[in-house]
Amino acid sequence: MGERYALFADFGFHNTGVGWARSHGREPGLAVELAAGTVVQVDQRQLDSFSEPQPSDVGRYEITLDPADRWSYKTPSLRNVALTAPYMHDGSLPTPAAVVDFYDRGGIDNPGRDERIRSLNLSVAEKTALVAFLDSLTGSDVQRLVARARAPWAGGEPAGAASGAQES
Ligand code: HEM
Numbered sequence: 001m002g003e004r005y006a007l008f009a010d011f012g013f014h015n016t017g018v019g020w021a022r023s024h025g026r027e028p029g030l031a032v033e034l035a036a037g038t039v040v041q042v043d044q045r046q047l048d049s050f051s052e053p054q055p056s057d058v059g060r061y062e063i064t065l066d067p068a069d070r071w072s073y074k075t076p077s078l079r080n081v082a083l084t085a086p087y088m089h090d091g092s093l094p095t096p097a098a099v100v101d102f103y104d105r106g107g108i109d110n111p112g113r114d115e116r117i118r119s120l121n122l123s124v125a126e127k128t129a130l131v132a133f134l135d136s137l138t139g140s141d142v143q144r145l146v147a148r149a150r151a152p153w154a155g156g157e158p159a160g161a162a163s164g165a166q167e168s
Helices: 018-023 044-050 096-104 124-136 142-150
Strands: 030-035 038-042
Touching: 038 044, 096 124
Parallel strands: none
Antiparallel strands: 030 038
């Protein structure tokens, strides 16, 4: 696979329309997953009624001050992406299927949208295959990585197997 593709990211910044929509009050609200597969869309007016005002966010432009970078965000690694919902920089898309639908629609049209993001008119089979591809990026060592993050002193061993742990 090589270094260039191993992270399944292009290391670039792009305008998909998510940030533009949020800055222009066009966000559809927030998709909240109540249980696996059960998603409710919370209306933006409801969110605004109890949220702090959102600070302005124009993406990479805040660092470069180059107008071409407005509402551009870094492409994240897609490794283990099926385990890291919600998606996009603002967490506005709840599931991999919602992300695939988003790209199928061509993201959100705006003056700076990356020209590679456009309506795809994918078939159901193609969308299903894309979600399966995203699922396939889940590594076989995730449990060990999670165990190591939770208990770094145990070196990624399952609970109870750390040196010094004794059976009673
Ligand atoms: C059908 C094709 C595509 C699929 C299935 C796909 C998949 C994804 C997924 C799953 C995420 C969310 C990652 C996360 O939040 O952890 C993502 C984010 C992103 N993708 Fe794509 N992608 C596609 C096409 C593209 C293209 C063509 C570009 C650039 C021209 C692009 C640029 C980005 C960027 C910049 C983000 C981050 C957006 C943000 O944080 O707001 N993607 N993509």
